[in-house]
Amino acid sequence: MNLKELISELKNKYRVLDEKFNDPNHTFVSIVPDQLHAALGELKSYGWKHLSTISCVDWIDDNEFELVYHLWNWDSRSQISLKTRISRSNPHFPTIMHIFPTAKYYERDIHEFFGVEFDGNSEMEPLFLEFWDDIPPMRKDFDPLKYSREKFGERDYKVPFADFIVEEGDQK
Amino acid sequence: MDRKMSPETRSALEKLADWFRARSIWMLHYCTGCGAVELPPSMTSRFDMERFGIGPMATPRQADVLLITGYLATKTLRRVIYTYEQMQTPKYVIGFGSCTINGGIYYDSYNVITRLDLYLPVDIYIAGCMPRPEAILTAFNKLREMIEKGEANGWKRYEENKEWYRANQLKALNGEVYVTR
Amino acid sequence: MKILESAAVIITGIVFGLFLLGVQRKLVARVQRRYGPPIWQQFIDVAKLFSKSSISHGFVFDMGVMMALGGTIATLLFVPIGKLQVLSMSGDFIVVVYLMAVASLGMAMSAVNSGNPNASIGVMRALTQMFGYELPYLMVMMGMMFAYRTSSILGMAQVQQGGILNWNLFRVPIGAIVVFISMFGISGKKPFDTPIAPAEIASGPMVEYSGKFLGSLTLMHALVIFVDISIFVNVFLGGASNYWFFLLKVLAVFSLMVLISSVIPRFRVEQVVTFSWKWPLFFAVIQSVILVAMGVR
Numbered sequence: 001m002n003l004k005e006l007i008s009e010l011k012n013k014y015r016v017l018d019e020k021f022n023d024p025n026h027t028f029v030s031i032v033p034d035q036l037h038a039a040l041g042e043l044k045s046y047g048w049k050h051l052s053t054i055s056c057v058d059w060i061d062d063n064e065f066e067l068v069y070h071l072w073n074w075d076s077r078s079q080i081s082l083k084t085r086i087s088r089s090n091p092h093f094p095t096i097m098h099i100f101p102t103a104k105y106y107e108r109d110i111h112e113f114f115g116v117e118f119d120g121n122s123e124m125e126p127l128f129l130e131f132w133d134d135i136p137p138m139r140k141d142f143d144p145l146k147y148s149r150e151k152f153g154e155r156d157y158k159v160p161f162a163d164f165i166v167e168e169g170d171q172k
Numbered sequence: 173m174d175r176k177m178s179p180e181t182r183s184a185l186e187k188l189a190d191w192f193r194a195r196s197i198w199m200l201h202y203c204t205g206c207g208a209v210e211l212p213p214s215m216t217s218r219f220d221m222e223r224f225g226i227g228p229m230a231t232p233r234q235a236d237v238l239l240i241t242g243y244l245a246t247k248t249l250r251r252v253i254y255t256y257e258q259m260q261t262p263k264y265v266i267g268f269g270s271c272t273i274n275g276g277i278y279y280d281s282y283n284v285i286t287r288l289d290l291y292l293p294v295d296i297y298i299a300g301c302m303p304r305p306e307a308i309l310t311a312f313n314k315l316r317e318m319i320e321k322g323e324a325n326g327w328k329r330y331e332e333n334k335e336w337y338r339a340n341q342l343k344a345l346n347g348e349v350y351v352t353r
Numbered sequence: 354m355k356i357l358e359s360a361a362v363i364i365t366g367i368v369f370g371l372f373l374l375g376v377q378r379k380l381v382a383r384v385q386r387r388y389g390p391p392i393w394q395q396f397i398d399v400a401k402l403f404s405k406s407s408i409s410h411g412f413v414f415d416m417g418v419m420m421a422l423g424g425t426i427a428t429l430l431f432v433p434i435g436k437l438q439v440l441s442m443s444g445d446f447i448v449v450v451y452l453m454a455v456a457s458l459g460m461a462m463s464a465v466n467s468g469n470p471n472a473s474i475g476v477m478r479a480l481t482q483m484f485g486y487e488l489p490y491l492m493v494m495m496g497m498m499f500a501y502r503t504s505s506i507l508g509m510a511q512v513q514q515g516g517i518l519n520w521n522l523f524r525v526p527i528g529a530i531v532v533f534i535s536m537f538g539i540s541g542k543k544p545f546d547t548p549i550a551p552a553e554i555a556s557g558p559m560v561e562y563s564g565k566f567l568g569s570l571t572l573m574h575a576l577v578i579f580v581d582i583s584i585f586v587n588v589f590l591g592g593a594s595n596y597w598f599f600l601l602k603v604l605a606v607f608s609l610m611v612l613i614s615s616v617i618p619r620f621r622v623e624q625v626v627t628f629s630w631k632w633p634l635f636f637a638v639i640q641s642v643i644l645v646a647m648g649v650r
Contacts, residue, residue: 129283130247131346137282145280152286152344155274189404196394196401220387222378225394230555233408233563236401260563261406 025078033084048073054106056114060140063088095120113138194319196225200235205242207269214305232258243271267297290340293326366429370575371395381615407564410467417463424456425576432583435596444504467561475557478622479548485629486538489637493528496641510592521589528640529589531633540578542614547622
């Protein structure tokens with residue numbers, strides 16, 4: 001199935017908020033959260049069988065998280081990225097493990113770094129960080145520099161050539 | 173902390189031992205970062221570390237120098253501490269590259285330490301991103317001089333100021349140094 | 354007198370063995386177009402190792418190291434170095450083979466007791482490899498013992514007197530090659546260095562040794578190499594009537610081994626056994642049949 005045909009079919013069946021072609025073989029489709037699972041299942045049956053990854057974007061001004069599911073089709077060599085937005089204040093989303101079992105680790109990763117809870121995923125303990133003690137570190141309201149200064153300290157040193165560094169703008 | 177110990181406190185036997193230690197430096201390289209790529213040219217025919225008696229070793233038990241090449245995340249710092257404590261005294265630490273000095277390009281990372289000397293007693297730092305093989309050989313020759321003069325006593329500092337180092341380690345590692353996972 | 358002689362033999366073994374290891378490092382460096390460490394580097398390394406602190410992993414760990422070093426030193430006393438031989442009797446070749454096994458066994462015991470999985474893998478590889486090279490080695494040696502009606506190393510050296518062409522190297526050429534190949538296995542040289550393999554199993558049996566234990570094992574390794582090549586020189590190169598001439602022959606054989614081993618890669622462990630039981634064993638059988646059927650002349 002052609003990517004263009006697929007998009008029009010998706011538009012007929014689901015509430016597609018937005019769609020944008022990145023290049024002829026790659027498109028982004030925004031969809032409402034409660035229809036995402038049905039859309040993923042249908043795409044899988046059409047040949048988009050490979051879940052490349054799940055990514056998460058923190059839209060702090062809109063108070064929303066955006067989950068992006070990247071699907072790849074090995075036959076037509078095309079990619080669809082399904083986007084959906086969920087609330088940032090109480091981030092909960094049903095897991096997609098029953099459609100793509102590999103999602104287990106991607107969801108665990110997103111839970112660790114953004115704090116999104118995936119209901120139905122059995123393993124939600126931290127994957128990479130050990131004994132993390134702050135808000136999830138990839139959120140926009142987390143200040144890594146401040147955290148690093150407090151926790152790991154800062155070296156006091158003098159840069160001997162600091163006077164000779166010319167800032168952009170004061171060149172004369 | 174007092175870095176220099178007066179060399180006169182060494183007995184003649186220790187001086188002889190230091191003479192031997194200075195001429196046979198076996199290193200364990202902990203290659204987490206990109207610095208490891210500078211070690212093969214230092215060891216092979218162009219720069220040839222082995223002519224100074226410096227050679228790579230496979231395990232911490234056999235090694236004298238812990239060469240930390242590059243950035244350390246908190247997770248790897250934990251393993252570096254295990255490795256260092258498994259080494260047999262006298263042992264030396266070389267911090268390699270800017271990442272171990274002030275964090276380098278990871279100066280604001282939530283998970284990468286910025287100063288290695290808070291957690292392990294570093295004898296020598298090699299600045300650079302990355303240091304060239306010439307710099308590595310210079311550092312090793314400097315270490316050799318320091319060992320011979322009895323100045324490379326980081327392992328003694330670690331034993332004497334164990335509480336201070338342990339407190340720093342606990343702070344960076346969120347309250348637990350030894351984990352069994 | 355015996356005590357002085359044993360001291361002389363042990364000191365010769367240790368000093369010359371470490372010197373051989375130094376030569377090895379220098380030769381390998383020159384083959385790789387490096388300058389290489391000074392030739393006395395190995396002495397510095399061993400002295401440094403004895404000056405470091407070391408950690409023990411229990412009684413068997415300590416005893417195994419002592420057993421390995423002691424077994425090798427006991428082997429050394431049976432080996433004639435020129436005219437210098439401390440212990441001599443008929444059948445001392447068989448004793449030497451058994452004592453070498455004691456050394457390997459001590460090392461295996463000690464390494465396994467350290468509890469490190471890499472050590473266990475290394476020991477398993479070392480014992481598997483032993484199956485490979487010991488069989489052709491012993492087969493040739495037994496054939497020669499039968500042909501010469503003697504099983505003493507000195508006796509074997511004495512029957513070759515009278516000119517270079519009387520050397521077993523020329524009388525028993527196929528056997529000499531088989532034993533030469535097996536020697537790579539006994540001394541742990543490439544391509545037979547599967548048990549050590551620093552890049553795969555972190556130096557195998559040696560993984561938990563530190564300080565004086567590693568120093569003792571380095572001494573043991575030096576002695577094993579010296580004993581191993583001394584037997585080859587006595588049995589195939591006619592021994593030597595002169596102490597210095599003997600050491601020169603050992604050095605020559607060792608250098609040849611190092612030059613060969615520095616340009617070939619390592620076998621996998623099952624390749625070691627497959628290879629040893631295919632070609633060396635095949636030629637060993639041929640050589641033994643010739644020796645038994647026709648004698649040496």
